[in-house]
Amino acid sequence: MTKDIDYYMALPYTVEYRHVTDDQKYPEGYYYGGIVELDGCKTDGETVEEFLAELELLKRDYIEFKLEFGDPIPEPR
Numbered sequence: 001m002t003k004d005i006d007y008y009m010a011l012p013y014t015v016e017y018r019h020v021t022d023d024q025k026y027p028e029g030y031y032y033g034g035i036v037e038l039d040g041c042k043t044d045g046e047t048v049e050e051f052l053a054e055l056e057l058l059k060r061d062y063i064e065f066k067l068e069f070g071d072p073i074p075e076p077r
Contacts, residue, residue, distance in 0.1 A: 008067075009060060014035065014036040017034070034055065035055065038063075041058055043058050
């Protein structure tokens with residue numbers, strides 16, 4: 001089995017996020033979090049849907065970068 005971008009994108013990584021309400025820029029609050037197993041793979045969004053969409057793009061970029069340079073990519077716990 002080739003561990004390519006499709007392989008890693010399909011894995012069930014652990015997503016953790018929280019609703020932040022103490023920010024003057026976003027009076028309604030925003031969502032912040034990331035993928036536990038992918039160090040530094042964190043983002044935010046005004047809605048849960050926006051946050052998750054942005055996180056999916058970031059996950060793809062993260063994995064593509066790691067594959068390009070031959071770096072190890074952690075798999076879900």
